[in-house]
Amino acid sequence: MRRLLATAAASLAACVHAESYQVLPADPQAGETVAITLSVPPWAGATCVLQPQLDAQLNDRQIVVVVDASAPARPPGAVGWCRGGAAIALPQAGHYSVRVPPLVSQTNPSTLTTGGSVDFDVTASTESPPAWRGLDGNWFDPAQPGWGVNFVQGDSGALFAVLLTYKDARGTDGRPLSLSSQGSDWLVMPAGRWTTPTTFRGALFTTTNASFVVGAGAPAASAVGFATLQFADASHVKLSAQYLTPTGAMLQRDANLQRFSF
Amino acid sequence: MRPASLLLSSLAFAALARPVAALADVLPKDPVAGEPVLLSYVLCRGSSPTGIGPATVRLDGSTITLTALVQGSDFSTPSCAYTNAVVTGLAAGSYDAVFIPAAGSIVPAGNYPVASFVVSRPQGDGHPAMNGLSGNWFDPAHPGSGTNVVQGDSGALFGAWLTYDTFNSAPAWYVMPAGTWVTPTRFRGILYTTTGTPADLAWKGSDLQVAPFGVLTLDFTSASGATFEAQTSTGADITQAVRRFRF
Numbered sequence: 224m225r226r227l228l229a230t231a232a233a234s235l236a237a238c239v240h241a242e243s244y245q246v247l248p249a250d251p252q253a254g255e256t257v258a259i260t261l262s263v264p265p266w267a268g269a270t271c272v273l274q275p276q277l278d279a280q281l282n283d284r285q286i287v288v289v290v291d292a293s294a295p296a297r298p299p300g301a302v303g304w305c306r307g308g309a310a311i312a313l314p315q316a317g318h319y320s321v322r323v324p325p326l327v328s329q330t331n332p333s334t335l336t337t338g339g340s341v342d343f344d345v346t347a348s349t350e351s352p353p354a355w356r357g358l359d360g361n362w363f364d365p366a367q368p369g370w371g372v373n374f375v376q377g378d379s380g381a382l383f384a385v386l387l388t389y390k391d392a393r394g395t396d397g398r399p400l401s402l403s404s405q406g407s408d409w410l411v412m413p414a415g416r417w418t419t420p421t422t423f424r425g426a427l428f429t430t431t432n433a434s435f436v437v438g439a440g441a442p443a444a445s446a447v448g449f450a451t452l453q454f455a456d457a458s459h460v461k462l463s464a465q466y467l468t469p470t471g472a473m474l475q476r477d478a479n480l481q482r483f484s485f
Numbered sequence: 486m487r488p489a490s491l492l493l494s495s496l497a498f499a500a501l502a503r504p505v506a507a508l509a510d511v512l513p514k515d516p517v518a519g520e521p522v523l524l525s526y527v528l529c530r531g532s533s534p535t536g537i538g539p540a541t542v543r544l545d546g547s548t549i550t551l552t553a554l555v556q557g558s559d560f561s562t563p564s565c566a567y568t569n570a571v572v573t574g575l576a577a578g579s580y581d582a583v584f585i586p587a588a589g590s591i592v593p594a595g596n597y598p599v600a601s602f603v604v605s606r607p608q609g610d611g612h613p614a615m616n617g618l619s620g621n622w623f624d625p626a627h628p629g630s631g632t633n634v635v636q637g638d639s640g641a642l643f644g645a646w647l648t649y650d651t652f653n654s655a656p657a658w659y660v661m662p663a664g665t666w667v668t669p670t671r672f673r674g675i676l677y678t679t680t681g682t683p684a685d686l687a688w689k690g691s692d693l694q695v696a697p698f699g700v701l702t703l704d705f706t707s708a709s710g711a712t713f714e715a716q717t718s719t720g721a722d723i724t725q726a727v728r729r730f731r732f
Contacts, residue, residue: 359619360635361643369681369693373633373645376717377618377732383621386634387645387658406656407679409647414732430656432629435648436721442629469655471502474685 228371244288244323246343247465248424253316253348255416258446259288259341260308261472262471263363271305271470276443279309279321285297286311288323305471310426310446312436318349353380355457362460362480372452372462372480382423384412386452391468410466413451424451427466448474458482499630511600511671512700512716513673517607518577521675523697525718526599529565530592538587538651540570548697549582553589569697569718571675577606608665614669615708622703622711624725631728632713634703644670644701646715659715661701673702678717688690 234480242263260277288309313319325338344429356376363371375383390408393399415425427448433440448466455461464476512523517673528537538554551570563703582599586592616636623631635643643662650657664674680690699717705714716722 257713361645367688367690369679369690369695371687373635375633379732381732383730383732385647387643387660389681390655390683390686405700406650406655407681408684409656411647413667430629430694431654432649433654434651434725435715437631438627440649440654444629450614452531468685472685476684483635483643485639485641485643 232242242337242339244339244341246321246323246341246427250453251343251345252350252418253313253345253418254346255348255418255424256310256312256414258308258310258425258449259286259321260447260467260473261288261306262368262467262473263305277307277309277445279311281311281313282376284315284319284388286321288321291428306445306447306467306469308446308448310428313345316345318342318344344411348416349418351417351420353417353423356380357455358382358454358457359374361483362462363483364478364480367478371483374452380417381453382425383414384425386410386412386427386450386464391470391472391474393470410464415450421454422451423450423454427464429466431437435454488723507685510718510720511602512718513702516602516604517577517665517667518575518604519607519611520575520667520673521571521573521603522574522604523571523597523700523718524549524551524582525567525569525571526551527565527567528592529595530557537566537568541566542570542572544574545574547578547580549580551582552585552587554587554594557591559571567718571604571697575604577604596715607665609666611666612668612669613672615705616640617641617708618705621730622713622727623730624713624727625651631730632701632703640666642674642703644674644703646676646701659698659701664701670705670707671702673707675699676701676717678732700706 242261245260247258247260248404261331276290278283280289319342321341323340330401358374358376361371361373368389371383373387377383386409388408390406408429411428412425412427417423426446426450427450428444429447430442430444432442448464450462450464453461459479459481462476462478462480466474468474510525512525516522536556540551540557544552553568573726579601581601584597584599586594602727609706618634621631621633630648633645633647637643641714642664644660646659648657649655654679658675659678661674661676664672667673675697678696680692680694680700697718699715702714704712711727713725715724715726
């Protein structure tokens with residue numbers, strides 16, 4: 224009986240996981256869209272597969288992050304949420320606070336997270352028109368061929384960027400993967416702002432959808448980070464990206480890229 | 486040849502003492518002179534497992550010789566293994582492909598006929614009818630995926646297909662780093678899959694592995710509309726009406 228109680232207590236403990244929240248970028252400006260990221264450390268035996276669909280609602284300068292009612296269940300001990308996030312545009316400068324109530328899956332109420340709060344400041348906008356046009360192309364680090372960033376510059380001057388990269392070294396169960404098991408990965412920055420004539424930045428999203436073999440599915444996007452692009456000229460840029468990997472680890476990537484000409 | 490066909494072939498070949506090589510696919514189906522061709526071939530034998538190493542390709546006149554190490558152990562279950570090879574420099578004409586097991590292979594030495602195919606003369610002069618095609622192209626019926634196209638000064642296209650893999654619906658990308666304007670409005674090239682150093686580790690060049698995966702074709706109807714087709718060596722054939730995303 225004592226062993227049973229101990230087991231039950233351990234099971235209850237295993238169902239509640241302290242998560243962490245982060246607002247990116249660290250120095251948001253009025254008019255920018257920030258990413259509010261959720262990281263839940265994987266626990267023993269869990270596999271990080273599901274991503275909660277988070278939504279952020281702004282009321283004055285209070286942001287409430289809620290989980291979408293259609294979010295998948297997080298069965299205890301088997302499949303877990305390890306990362307997620309929401310993006311929200313902040314129209315005004317000032318002091319903001321993010322409140323995240325405990326996240327409860329409708330289909331499995333035992334899979335709650337503890338919730339939390341984050342305070343941050345938004346400064347006045349310094350938005351500027353870009354110094355350059357025609358930045359479309361593939362940008363890469365010549366010392367690291369095999370990954371890179373693609374930019375498309377719209378008529379507005381804004382950039383649409385795709386980070387073409389690879390998954391991290393651990394599988395979704397937290398165990399190391401062999402190289403042959405690691406595949407490609409891409410993250411998208413569909414919008415952003417020129418905060419100076421040479422610096423463009425925006426929230427990074429990861430998406431999931433049905434395999435190309437299956438055909439059309441329902442795409443889902445989660446804000447998992449933020450990227451800053453500092454152009455030295457029309458052919459050289461410094462990438463600084465911070466994003467959550469599928470296992471919930473926050474990754475910082477910095478690279479000096481140049482445009483690939485052909 | 487599709488996976489189901491591979492299984493049937495495996496069973497059919499089970500009783501054969503001599504391995505059988507066969508062409509699983511030639512991509513594109515209608516190659517033209519000057520463009521690379523992806524040969525996907527299969528080797529079946531009455532033991533298992535069988536693996537084929539990376540192939541070397543030699544073109545001698547109208548004969549294409551594929552050489553690779555065939556590995557395996559003698560178990561009773563029959564099986565087939567397949568691999569891909571890219572052959573370049575083909576002029577218009579008819580070709581015969583043969584497979585020669587590399588020294589050390591578990592199958593007997595010899596020439597194993599694979600298949601024959603025809604390479605046609607290209608239409609046009611290899612130049613595009615349109616320029617300024619760089620951008621993100623997607624099918625409105627399939628939001629969340631698409632192809633990024635960069636058109637170089639040469640007029641050639643570099644494509645990155647942004648999609649999702651068969652495991653876990655996770656993001657995956659495939660790249661067409663080069664190709665050929667087989668007509669003034671049709672660009673086609675080999676699609677590759679890449680594997681590199683995990684994002685959370687320091688980049689190591691030796692980790693980069695690039696393997697042919699299929700063929701990507703873009704048929705442009707205008708500077709903002711096209712038909713996208715991805716044919717993979719695993720048998721998938723995805724066709725979408727795509728348009729350029731404007732913003």
